[in-house]
Amino acid sequence: xxxxxxxxxxxxxxxxxxxxxxxxxxxxxxxxxxxxxxxxxxxxxxxxxxxxxxxxxxxxxxxxxxxxxxxxxxxxxxxxxxxxxxxxxxxxxxxxxxxxxxxxxxxxxxxxxxxxxxxxxxxxxxxxxxxxxxxxxxxxxxxxxxxxxxxxxxxxxxxxxxxxxxxxxxxxxxxxxxxxxxxxxxxxxxxxxxxxxxxxxxxxxxxxxxxxxxxxxxxxxxxxxxxxxxxxxxxxxxxxxxxxxxxxxxxxxxxxxxxxxxxxxxxxxxxxxxxxxxxxxxxxxxxxxxxxxxxxxxxxx
Numbered sequence: 607x608x609x610x611x612x613x614x615x616x617x618x619x620x621x622x623x624x625x626x627x628x629x630x631x632x633x634x635x636x637x638x639x640x641x642x643x644x645x646x647x648x649x650x651x652x653x654x655x656x657x658x659x660x661x662x663x664x665x666x667x668x669x670x671x672x673x674x675x676x677x678x679x680x681x682x683x684x685x686x687x688x689x690x691x692x693x694x695x696x697x698x699x700x701x702x703x704x705x706x707x708x709x710x711x712x713x714x715x716x717x718x719x720x721x722x723x724x725x726x727x728x729x730x731x732x733x734x735x736x737x738x739x740x741x742x743x744x745x746x747x748x749x750x751x752x753x754x755x756x757x758x759x760x761x762x763x764x765x766x767x768x769x770x771x772x773x774x775x776x777x778x779x780x781x782x783x784x785x786x787x788x789x790x791x792x793x794x795x796x797x798x799x800x801x802x803x804x805x806x807x808x809x810x811x812x813x814x815x816x817x818x819x820x821x822x823x824x825x826x827x828x829x830x831x832x833x834x835x836x837x838x839x840x841x842x843x844x845x846x847x848x849x850x851x852x853x854x855x856x857x858x859x860x861x862x863x864x865x866x867x868x869x870x871x872x873x874x875x876x877x878x879x880x881x882x883x884x885x886x887x888x889x890x891x892x893x894x895x896x897x898x899x900x901x902x903x904x905x906x907x
Contacts (some may be wrong), residue, residue, distance in 0.1 A: 629707035633685060634678030639885045641681070644672035644800070645736065647893030648793045649770030654900035655789060655850055658778030665777060668730050668853050669770055675723035680746060680766075682717045686752035694815045697760035697807055735777035741770040757823040760801040785849040789900075792842030796867075796892070799835035802828065802885045803870070807879050828876055834866040845897065847903050856906070859899035866892050 612648055620628055620637040635641055649669040670822035683690065685703050699862050702708035708716075728739055747783050752759035766788050775786040798820060805821035806828065813822060824831040870888060875881040 617839035620870060629702040633682050633702045633708055635681045640890055641677050641888040642673050644892060645677045645767055646670050647897055648768045650897050651789060651900045652771040653778050654897060655903045655904045656775045656778035659901050661780055668727050669774060671728035672724055675720050679717055679720035684750045686713050697806055708902035725729050731777055734780060737774050738776050739773045753817050757818045758820055760798045760820040763801050764797035767797050768793035780871040781874030785846045788842050792839040795835045795839035799832045800886055800889045803882050806882045834872045840866055842862045852901050856903050859902045863892055866895055882895050
């Protein structure tokens with residue numbers, strides 16, 4: 607039996623909002639900022655490894671705003687699509703839509719508002735990067751349905767949550783070259799690893815209602831599977847770094863991130879909801895460590 611940590615905990619500033627505003631904030635997960643950082647960091651990696659960190663701080667800030675808005679929009683859309691499933695899962699039944707705090711009509715309106723903020727960010731980009739950003743809409747729209755048709759919805763989430771990397775790199779480098787794709791592939795592997803950790807919280811409910819996940823697919827081999835994806839992520843990041851700066855010492859910049867991911871696997875307790883949530887949230891630090899490596903390599907390359 608997994609110890610479940612509720613998805614909506616109504617803490618901090620969000621808890622002090624009037625009911626309707628609180629419902630909208632919860633719907634966009636403003637009370638749970640980890641997802642914003644996990645969406646933002648790959649975009650920052652792309653900017654940094656492309657060598658743009660010194661002259662592109664406004665771009666970093668625009669990517670952060672875009673991450674807040676589009677992560678919120680993605681959560682709202684996901685909750686609209688998944689409202690029936692959420693009502694059957696212990697961790698998600700208190701979400702604003704299944705709990706009745708927010709109506710479907712209001713949720714759609716809130717989605718439009720968040721997308722308009724994303725549009726403002728889009729207008730700051732050059733044509734190549736803007737086109738790359740627009741291309742993300744199709745995989746984003748398809749994501750909520752993946753858990754119904756594949757055991758690997760986490761891989762699709764990796765495609766979506768790593769997309770800002772393509773935007774950041776193309777905005778700075780004005781190309782879509784090999785280091786970007788290797789960094790992107792590594793990010794996808796990283797997302798599969800950390801979202802499998804997150805999915806451990808729902809294994810029992812998912813099995814009962816027929817929802818698929820990598821955590822269920824891996825079964826008793828979940829720790830080894832996560833380790834494998836984290837190892838693949840590190841190897842792909844190292845390959846991207848090597849193409850930018852073919853120097854063995856440049857690879858050392860990735861050691862802190864690799865050590866952090868190894869710590870996650872070594873201390874993971876799959877049946878403990880608090881432990882799995884803490885390991886998932888610690889990927890904010892992993893993202894920061896990879897960003898630091900990209901800054902070092904991109905600035906010297």
